[in-house]
Each structure stands twice: as C-alpha cells, then as structure tokens.
Amino acid sequence: MDFVPGGELSRRIREGDVSAESELIRQFEPGLRVLLRRRTGGDYGLLQDLVQETLLVVIQRLRGAGIDDPQKLAAFAAQTARNLAIASLRKAERQKTDVDSDATDRNADPKQNVDGHAADLEAALAVRALLRELPQARDRLMLKRFYLDEHDKDIICQEMDLTEAAFNQALSRARRRFRQILEERGFSKRDLLSSGL
Amino acid sequence: MNQELIERFVAGRLNEAEAEAFEEYCLANPEFARQVEYEQRLKAGIAQVARGSTAEFVRSNHHTARWNFAAAAGILLSLLAMYYAWSHYVPHAVKPLMAAVTTDEQRDGASLRLALVRGNEAAPALQKGLTRVEIVGLFDLGFHYSVTLDRLEKNKKVDTIATLYSQHPSSPVTLEVMIDSDRLQPGTYSLRVRRQASDEEPLDFGFVKF
Numbered sequence: 001m002d003f004v005p006g007g008e009l010s011r012r013i014r015e016g017d018v019s020a021e022s023e024l025i026r027q028f029e030p031g032l033r034v035l036l037r038r039r040t041g042g043d044y045g046l047l048q049d050l051v052q053e054t055l056l057v058v059i060q061r062l063r064g065a066g067i068d069d070p071q072k073l074a075a076f077a078a079q080t081a082r083n084l085a086i087a088s089l090r091k092a093e094r095q096k097t098d099v100d101s102d103a104t105d106r107n108a109d110p111k112q113n114v115d116g117h118a119a120d121l122e123a124a125l126a127v128r129a130l131l132r133e134l135p136q137a138r139d140r141l142m143l144k145r146f147y148l149d150e151h152d153k154d155i156i157c158q159e160m161d162l163t164e165a166a167f168n169q170a171l172s173r174a175r176r177r178f179r180q181i182l183e184e185r186g187f188s189k190r191d192l193l194s195s196g197l
Numbered sequence: 198m199n200q201e202l203i204e205r206f207v208a209g210r211l212n213e214a215e216a217e218a219f220e221e222y223c224l225a226n227p228e229f230a231r232q233v234e235y236e237q238r239l240k241a242g243i244a245q246v247a248r249g250s251t252a253e254f255v256r257s258n259h260h261t262a263r264w265n266f267a268a269a270a271g272i273l274l275s276l277l278a279m280y281y282a283w284s285h286y287v288p289h290a291v292k293p294l295m296a297a298v299t300t301d302e303q304r305d306g307a308s309l310r311l312a313l314v315r316g317n318e319a320a321p322a323l324q325k326g327l328t329r330v331e332i333v334g335l336f337d338l339g340f341h342y343s344v345t346l347d348r349l350e351k352n353k354k355v356d357t358i359a360t361l362y363s364q365h366p367s368s369p370v371t372l373e374v375m376i377d378s379d380r381l382q383p384g385t386y387s388l389r390v391r392r393q394a395s396d397e398e399p400l401d402f403g404f405v406k407f
Contacts, residue, residue: 031224034233038209038216042241074224078217121335123242125369128337131246131253144254147243150208178242179235 006073013062021059028055028077035078039085044120050088054081126181130174139170146171207236245335252395268394272341275362275393294380295346295359298373303329311388311402320385320403323378331373332390334400336366344374345389348382349403355387362393381406 004023012020032051040047058077061067067076134140142160145151157167205211206219223230246253298304307324312333323330336342341363348356358381366372372390383406391399 027227028224030227030230030234031220034223034230034237035220037234037237037241038220042244075221078221078224082217120238120241120245121370123238124245124335125242127239127242127246128253140254143243144247147240148247148254175235175239178239182235182238 005071007070010062010066010070010073013059014066016063024059024062025055028058028074031074032077032081035081036085039082039089042120046088050081050084053084057084122182122185126178126185129181130178133177134174136170139174142167142170143174203233203236206233207240248398268340271394272363279362292377293359294377295344295361296375297361297364298329298367298375303327303375309404311404313400313402320405323376323381323386323404323406325378327375327377329373330376330388331371332388332400332402333370334372334390336369336372337392338366338369340395341365341393342372343391343393344372345391346376347387347389349385349387378406383407
C-alpha cells in the first residue's frame with residue numbers, strides 16, 4: 001500500500017474520514033511497536049497497551065484541535081508514545097513504593113513476573129522452533145553470543161574461526177527462518193488495533 | 198538505512214538523538230519498521246528462551262539423542278516408581294489430592310486459571326470441591342513437567358503436600374491439573390512447575406484457599 005503523507009492524513013481525519021484513521025493505524029503501528037519495545041523492558045502486555053493508547057491520543061487530537069505542523073505527524077506520534085511510556089514508568093515506580101509485604105513474599109521474584117507472563121511468548125516459541133531446526137551447533141552458539149551475550153561480530157568471528165561473510169550469511173538465514181516461522185504460525189498478522197478504535 | 202544500523206539500534210548502541218531519529222524514520226516507513234521489529238523480537242525471544250537455561254544454544258547434535266534417551270529413561274523410572282507406590286501404599290478408595298486431568302467432565306467443571314500477571318499482587322482463590330487448575334506459561338510439548346503443591350506457612354516454612362510427575366502440557370501455553378480443594382486447609386499455597394530432565398528454573402504460581 002502507498003504511504004499517505006502526514007498532512008493529508010491529518011486533513012482527512014479532521015474532516016471525519018474514518019478510512020484515514022485506519023490508514024494512520026496501518027502506517028504508524030509498526031513504528032510505534034519498535035519505539036515502545038525499547039521503552040517497556042520486555043513487557044509485551046505494556047507494549048501493546050501503550051501502542052493502542054498512543055494511536056487513540058493521536059487520532060483524538062487530529063479529530064479535535066489538530067497539530068501545529070501536520071507534515072510532522074510522525075514526529076508528533078513518536079513524541080506522544082515517548083511521553084506515555086515515561087508516564088507509565090513513573091506510575092509503576094510510584095506503585096513500587098507502596099507494596100503489601102505479604103504479597104511481596106508470595107511473589108518473591110518480580111523479574112519472573114515480567115519475563116514469564118508479559119513476555120513475547122510467540123517470539124520465544126518461534127526461537128525454540130528455530131533452534132531445533134538449526135543443523136549446526138555453531139549457528140546456535142553464534143546466535144547466543146550475538147543476541148544474548150551481545151558480543152561484537154568481529155570477536156565472534158575471530159573466536160569461532162568464521163569469515164565475516166559466513167557470519168552474515170548464517171545470521172541472515174536465521175533471521176529469514178525466524179520471520180518465516182512467525183508468519184507460518186500467523187503470529188505476525190495482527191489486526192488487534194484496527195478493530196479496537 | 199541498512200542492516201548494521203538496525204543491529205546497532207536493537208543492541209542499544211545508538212546515542213539517544215540517533216535512536217530518536219531512527220524511531221521517527223520507522224514511523225514514516227512501516228515496512229522498514231516491521232524489519233526492525235523482527236530483529237527486536239528475535240533478540241527478545243532468545244532472551245526469553247535463555248531465561249531458565251542456555252542449554253538449547255550450546256547443545257551439540259550428538260548430545261541431543263543422549264539427552265532424549267536420558268529423559269525417556271527418567272520418565273520410565275518415574276512411572277515404575279509411581280506404579281510401585283500406588284500398588285503398595287495407596288488404598289484404592291482414597292481420592293488423590295492432586296491428579297492429571299483425564300475426563301471431559303473434569304474439563305467442563307470448575308476451574309481456576311493461574312498466571313503471573315503484571316501488576317497483580319492479589320493471589321487468586323481456589324474454590325471448593327474438585328477444581329481444574331489451568332497453569333499459563335511457556336511450555337515445551339516435547340517435555341514432561343513435574344507439578345509440586347506447597348503450603349506456605351507464616352514463618353516462611355514451605356510444606357510440600359503433593360507432587361505430580363510426567364505431566365504433559367495441553368498446549369504450548371497451558372498445563373492443567375486437578376486439585377481437590379476440600380482436602381486442603383485454609384492458607385496460602387504455591388504450585389511449582391518444573392521441566393523434567395532440564396536445569397530450567399521452575400515457575401511458581403500462588404493461590405489461597407479460604
């Protein structure tokens with residue numbers, strides 16, 4: 001689908017064009033997920049909540065007062081998302097200062113709460129499938145060192161006796177297969193927001 | 198924008214101004230943003246899988262068969278031990294406190310869903326009678342799991358009441374057991390779910406019985 005400039009989207013939404021609102025969601029949702037994933041510390045539930053909240057705020061603003069420079073709609077949406085993420089973080093911090101000690105005892109490992117239940121389970125399942133499929137132990141270890149241990153490519157290549165081309169080829173193969181697994185399982189086809197607004 | 202820049206963004210190696218400019222580029226380019234998101238999800242998925250153990254990353258192909266054999270042998274031994282205990286020590290008229298879900302009637306009956314939900318500090322309450330407890334987490338269908346029921350005493354003492362071995366998840370995100378609530382004293386309890394034949398960290402789910 002073609003990209004619709006921010007100015008045109010702003011004008012159409014202000015004029016009450018509902019299809020322009022759907023277009024805005026289609027255009028901005030992937031970018032907002034990227035932006036907010038970095039700010040939600042692996043909490044997938046919070047990420048989805050904030051994406052939806054951002055789109056609601058932006059659409060309501062465009063339906064009403066509008067924004068100063070409609071050409072900068074993407075920048076406005078990005079800043080709205082950042083502000084909401086900061087507000088959410090502050091709210092979470094405030095809640096931490098007033099905790100029932102018995103409840104804390106019962107939930108002794110807060111990290112496990114986040115990792116185990118709000119995490120991106122679909123991605124984890126796809127990674128498991130990917131790891132089972134990778135024929136070379138070397139490739140699995142390479143993924144671990146690159147993504148988990150965050151070692152530099154140069155160091156990994158040197159220590160695993162790989163050329164940079166071979167490293168990039170293996171990494172690119174793994175990425176392609178990961179995306180394919182998610183798509184095959186329907187995990188990437190999300191229309192959660194389109195119906196909710 | 199190239200792959201190297203995506204890698205640097207996902208690894209958190211861009212400075213704040215560069216990262217913000219990158220994010221705004223993503224908002225204006227949805228297809229590019231999807232590419233970045235796959236990279237983020239791959240990294241997050243790897244971190245999630247490695248949370249309990251990194252064994253899946255470092256296993257050699259040769260060891261896989263050996264571990265599968267060890268797991269199978271372990272399961273067989275567990276089954277034999279359970280059969281021996283059942284046939285020698287358990288009076289047949291006694292109903293078990295905790296058991297696997299085996300019938301449609303159990304599936305359609307009372308149930309309690311246990312999941313560690315972000316921000317939820319209140320433990321769910323187990324209703325009276327025989328209840329199906331649905332445990333939500335990330336499970337591997339290729340493995341068996343043990344489920345241990347602990348009672349948490351006020352003095353932080355943990356009293357293990359029952360353990361079920363060789364439980365098979367009903368889906369990649371669900372494992373179910375039946376608990377006879379009437380046989381539990383009022384108090385706070387924990388269900389500990391552990392993947393057998395692995396060093397993965399167990400998952401703990403709390404509930405209360407009034």
